[in-house]
Structures are given as structure tokens and as C-alpha cells.
Amino acid sequence: MNEFDLIAAIRRQTSTLPDNGFEGIGDDCAILEWGDEALVFTTDALSEGVHFLRHTTTPEELGAKSLAVNLSDVAAMGIRPIAVLLTLSLPRTIDEPWVLAFMKGFTDLARTHNVALIGGDTTRSEGEIQISVTAIGRGPKRSLKRRSDARVGDVIFVSDALGGSAVGLRDLLAGNHHTLSAQQHRTPQPEVDAGEWLGSRPEVHAMMDLSDGLWSDVRHILKASHVGATVELENIPIAEQATLRDAVTGGEDYRLLLTADQQAAEVLSFDFMARFGRPLYPIGRIVEGERLCWLKKGKPTTIDWQGFAHFSH
Numbered sequence: 416m417n418e419f420d421l422i423a424a425i426r427r428q429t430s431t432l433p434d435n436g437f438e439g440i441g442d443d444c445a446i447l448e449w450g451d452e453a454l455v456f457t458t459d460a461l462s463e464g465v466h467f468l469r470h471t472t473t474p475e476e477l478g479a480k481s482l483a484v485n486l487s488d489v490a491a492m493g494i495r496p497i498a499v500l501l502t503l504s505l506p507r508t509i510d511e512p513w514v515l516a517f518m519k520g521f522t523d524l525a526r527t528h529n530v531a532l533i534g535g536d537t538t539r540s541e542g543e544i545q546i547s548v549t550a551i552g553r554g555p556k557r558s559l560k561r562r563s564d565a566r567v568g569d570v571i572f573v574s575d576a577l578g579g580s581a582v583g584l585r586d587l588l589a590g591n592h593h594t595l596s597a598q599q600h601r602t603p604q605p606e607v608d609a610g611e612w613l614g615s616r617p618e619v620h621a622m623m624d625l626s627d628g629l630w631s632d633v634r635h636i637l638k639a640s641h642v643g644a645t646v647e648l649e650n651i652p653i654a655e656q657a658t659l660r661d662a663v664t665g666g667e668d669y670r671l672l673l674t675a676d677q678q679a680a681e682v683l684s685f686d687f688m689a690r691f692g693r694p695l696y697p698i699g700r701i702v703e704g705e706r707l708c709w710l711k712k713g714k715p716t717t718i719d720w721q722g723f724a725h726f727s728h
């Protein structure tokens with residue numbers, strides 16, 4: 416059973432619970448609309464041995480990353496994160512200087528994005544380090560971007576080159592801890608400003624962040640929106656030293672994947688470039704049906720690469 420089957424089973428089993436006004440499981444965040452505004456909620460955990468190794472990352476980097484992955488999920492909704500809760504489960508081998516260094520990384524990134532730490536929990540762990548962060552975002556209801564809002568004809572964009580994190584992971588596993596890619600893997604930069612900016616643009620329809628890899632993440636939008644897509648392999652922006660395979664299947668880039676009205680797509684990219692000094696990359700189109708078709712020189716091609724999924728081995 417993979418991660419997505421497990422989540423689907425949990426969803427089915429809990430489907431008779433009340434929603435109490437929330438749009439719950441299925442998007443990057445749960446949504447609570449309130450008048451013209453909305454609050455969004457998300458939580459993500461990092462486990463030692465699964466998401467990081469103690470000897471290949473510093474506590475500062477880990478503090479920053481545990482926050483970054485959550486801020487990324489809020490940004491993917493089109494609004495800003497405002498506050499977080501932090502739960503630390505720590506084995507006896509972790510000392511106070513480690514915790515203070517972890518909190519420095521966490522606090523520096525929180526300050527950069529004006530995010531408050533409003534609570535959490537601290538417990539002893541008998542095994543590995545476990546970190547869990549819950550993030551809350553707030554913004555205008557009209558800015559919300561759901562995975563389910565892609566429309567036939569939309570242009571599919573990614574907000575930056577992909578695959579850098581996969582290269583970094585490879586470097587780390589090979590013992591090369593000091594490469595730029597390894598640094599990028601350990602300290603992803605969430606697209607907080609770009610997410611909010613794209614949220615303010617009505618021509619942006621669906622949006623999510625790329626955490627598992629394009630290969631599986633595009634399918635989340637297609638499934639939620641009941642549409643299909645064509646993606647041009649040549650148009651996928653590839654990070655330095657990465658391969659096309661890294662860009663398609665590599666996880667943890669934390670860039671944005673979005674769809675936008677085709678008529679406004681050019682103006683959108685132009686304005687994005689003017690605001691952020693980098694392009695939005697058009698990689699494909701939303702089409703009818705629920706299939707994802709990879710194109711090479713305009714012709715359908717089959718690739719059998721797998722995205723990163725927990726519990727898949």
C-alpha cells in the first residue's frame with residue numbers, strides 16, 4: 416500500500432464525520448472560509464532516517480527545512496502563512512545546543528516571512544528525531560487556488576527549474592555534503608511571495624507545490640479537476656546538473672505548479688518576470704479526459720519513471 420492509497424483509505428473511513436464548515440482532506444491545505452477571508456491549515460512531519468539523516472544536515476538547516484515545507488503548502492494555496500505550531504520528539508542523545516541551533520534555523524526563516532510561532536509540544540522520543548509543524552495561512556477568499564480548478568485549455572506552468580533537490584540528495588548520499596545542490600536539498604526556499612502574488616491573479620486557476628515530483632504531482636491536479644494534460648518534455652526547465660529524469664521524478668523542489676487561462680498566460684508570465692526577475696515556465700496544456708500525455712517533439716511518448724512515494728517499497 417503506498418502513501419496515496421493509505422490517505423484514500425483514511426479519507427473513506429472518516430467521510431461520515433462532520434466537516435464543520437471546512438474544505439478538508441485533499442488539497443495542500445484545509446480551507447475555512449470566513450466572510451471575505453479564508454484561513455488555511457496544513458501539517459507536515461520530518462522523520463529522521465526517512466526525510467533526513469542526522470550526519471548529513473545541521474540542526475539549523477533542519478529547523479529551516481521543517482518550516483519551509485509547511486510554508487510551501489500555504490503558499491501553494493495563493494495566500495500568506497501567518498503562524499505555525501511546532502512539535503519536537505527528541506531522543507536522549509539530543510542536547511540543548513542542538514535544540515537552540517534547530518530553533519535558530521527555524522526562527523530565521525520564520526522572521527524572513529513574518530510568521531509567528533504560536534505553540535506546539537515537546538516530548539521525549541525512544542527512537543529517532545521526529546519534527547512536526549502545523550502552519551496556518553490567512554488571506555482573501557478570492558485568492559485561494561485549489562488543485563480542483565484547472566480548466567480545459569489552461570496553460571500549465573512551473574515557477575522554476577526542477578530537479579535540483581534530486582541532484583542534492585544524490586550528492587549527500589555520495590558523501591558530497593558541500594555542493595550547491597546538496598545545500599538546496601537541505602534548505603529549500605518556499606515560494607511565499609510568488610504564491611501570494613499568483614493568488615492575487617484571477618487568471619491562475621489551479622495551483623499546488625511540487626513536493627513529490629512533477630510525475631506524480633501533475634496527476635493530483637488532473638484527478639482533482641477531472642481533466643487531462645499534455646506536457647512537453649522539452650519545455651520542462653531543468654536545474655543545473657540535473658537530468659530530465661531528475662526534473663520529472665525528483666521530489667522536494669518546493670516550486671509551484673499552476674494552471675492559467677490560455678488567453679492571459681502571456682501577460683501573466685510577463686508580469687511575473689517583471690515582479691520576480693525570473694520566468695514562469697509553460698510546460699503543457701490542460702486537455703479533456705483524465706490522461707496525462709508526455710510529448711517529445713510534439714509526439715506522445717511513454718516514460719516509466721516513478722515519482723517518489725512513501726511506503727512504495
Ligand code: ADP
Nearest residue numbers: 422425439440441442443444445459488626627
Ligand atoms: P502535501 O504533499 O501537499 O503535504 P500530502 O500528499 O502529504 O500533501 O497529503 C495529501 C492530502 O492528504 C492533504 O490534503 C493532506 O492534508 C491529507 N492527509 C495526509 N495524511 C493524512 C492523514 N493521516 N489524515 C488526514 N489527512 C491526511
Ligand code: MG
Nearest residue numbers: 443488624626
Ligand atoms: Mg503540497
